[in-house]
Structure formats: C-alpha cells, structure tokens
C-alpha cells in the first residue's frame with residue numbers, strides 16, 4: 433500500500449473551507465472488528481410487512497458464515513439491518529462492539545450487493561466504482577490520494593479486472609460485475625464483509641475463484657457473511673451457517689448445523705422425497721443426501737451429515 437501522500441499536491445484550502453471539507457476519519461485501534469452481534473432484531477417495512485422477527489446471530493473473526501434460506505426468507509433484510517439501511521423495530525446490531533453508524537463511519541463494513549440492486553446504466557467506470565470503496569477514507573471533496581489509487585489498483589488486480597478499469601460498468605458480463613463489487617469491498621478494506629448472492633450467474637471457475645478469495649479474506653482476520661442459494665458449495669467454504677426463515681432458525685458450525693433436519697426446516701422441504709416447491713432432500717447413493725431444487729435438479733450433496 434502506498435504511503436498516503438498526495439499524488440497532486442494542492443494549495444491548502446482557505447481557512448473558511450476547512451470545517452466544511454472535514455478530514456478523513458482516522459481509524460483507532462479500538463475499531464478492530466472481532467465480532468458481529470445481532471440480538472433480537474425485528475424489521476418491518478413501511479407497508480407493514482414484518483420481514484424479520486427477533487433474529488439473532490453472533491459471529492467472531494475470522495470466519496465465513498453462509499446465510500441460507502428460500503427467496504423472501506429475510507436474508508437481504510438482515511444484511512440491510514447490519515448495514516443500517518433499515519432501522520430495526522426492535523433489537524440491536526453491534527459491530528466490534530460499536531453501533532452500526534459508528535462502524536460505518538470508520539469504514540469497517542463492506543457490502544457486495546445483489547446484481548439486481550445496481551443501476552448498471554449509471555455512467556461510471558469500473559475504477560470509479562471501486563474507488564467508491566475509498567470514499568470513507570477521503571474528505572468531503574473526495575479527491576483520491578495516492579493511497580486510494582493504489583488500493584483501487586491492487587483490488588482490481590486481486591480480482592483479475594485490471595484490464596477493465598476504464599470500462600463502463602454496464603458493459604461487463606455478470607461474473608465481471610460481481611468481481612468489480614468484490615474489488616470495491618477489497619479497496620474499502622472492510623473488516624466485516626457482507627456478500628449478497630455472489631455466486632448468482634457466475635461460471636464454475638469464477639465461483640471457485642470467489643470462494644478462494646473469501647478464504648484469503650478470512651485468513652486476514654475478517655468476518656465474511658455470505659448469502660447463497662448454492663447449497664452444494666456450502667461445506668466447501670463456510671465455517672458456519674445461519675438458516676433464515678423470517679428469523680434466524682439455527683446458526684452454528686457447518687458440521688453440526690448444516691444438517692438435513694435444519695435444511696428441511698428452513699426450506700420447507702422434507703427429509704423424504706416429495707414433489708413440492710422449495711428444496712427437497714432425498715436419499716442419494718452411498719448414504720449421501722441429495723438436495724434437489726424445485727425442478728428436481730441436484731443442487732448439492734450433503735455427505736456424511738446427520739439429520
């Protein structure tokens with residue numbers, strides 16, 4: 433990382449500007465994020481729909497936790513509560529012991545949104561998007577410094593998107609778009625990273641690369657919370673899982689929590705084969721359980737897991 437000196441030294445602003453410009457927030461050592469504590473969080477949307485009721489989840493760094501549940505279970509709502517994008521009607525979220533707003537102010541929480549949430553026609557380049565991850569380190573004029581440019585460059589390199597830096601974000605494939613938002617989270621250097629369906633629409637190679645990147649981020653001491661519908665990949669990279677269905681039904685280590693019984697509770701399936709909507713768990717060969725999607729396609733195999 434560069435030394436943080438100004439790449440283009442500018443004259444000091446007039447005294448009257450100084451208060452308005454502000455300074456980039458310094459990150460005190462105490463702002464290290466070693467845990468996430470969601471306690472009894474309930475969220476109701478303005479139309480009255482209660483998307484989460486008394487949801488609790490505790491994670492300690494370093495970890496990768498998979499957030500699992502059917503469409504509409506409340507996974508994105510939980511992310512929004514952790515991000516401070518919705519105000520819980522009840523309960524608390526503490527990030528490294530801090531309130532959400534304080535953790536945000538210190539740039540400790542990074543978010544990789546679902547592709548559907550992004551306006552891809554917005555006239556910004558790939559490097560502009562990744563630079564947004566640095567905004568919290570800049571003053572209000574948002575003039576990038578050498579350290580910011582270096583962080584963007586490194587992040588793009590890390591996700592293999594360095595050759596696309598000047599491309600408009602709408603002119604990328606689905607997998608490339610995911611990489612760009614991962615790079616934004618890397619540039620931000622968030623200690624808690626929330627990823628909403630990072631594997632949606634990406635090929636197998638990209639999925640493996642993303643999983644490897646998440647493992648590396650865990651090794652750097654971060655907390656990674658990732659929602660996914662790809663149940664088959666969960667045992668490959670998640671240390672723990674949280675099963676969501678209007679609340680957090682169960683959370684804990686993958687070996688003890690990612691079970692057929694818990695999946696059946698969360699997905700409305702059954703440990704017996706059945707032709708209903710949602711996920712079905714069916715006995716497979718060699719004592720495996722097969723996780724079947726609504727069309728009967730095999731989404732994954734749960735090997736050596738007890739119900």
Ligand SMILES: Nc1ncnc2c1ncn2[C@@H]1O[C@H](COP(=O)(O)OP(=O)(O)OP(=O)(O)O)[C@@H](O)[C@H]1O
Nearest residue numbers: 477479481483501502503504505506507508509510
């Ligand atoms: N802005 C909103 N206003 C009203 N209801 C909403 C709003 N956003 C989400 N909901 C509802 O809240 C519930 C939870 O939605 P949420 O997006 O959190 O689910 P999810 O688990 O992330 O689903 P998916 O897997 O489809 O992304 C759903 O019933 C949804 O219709």
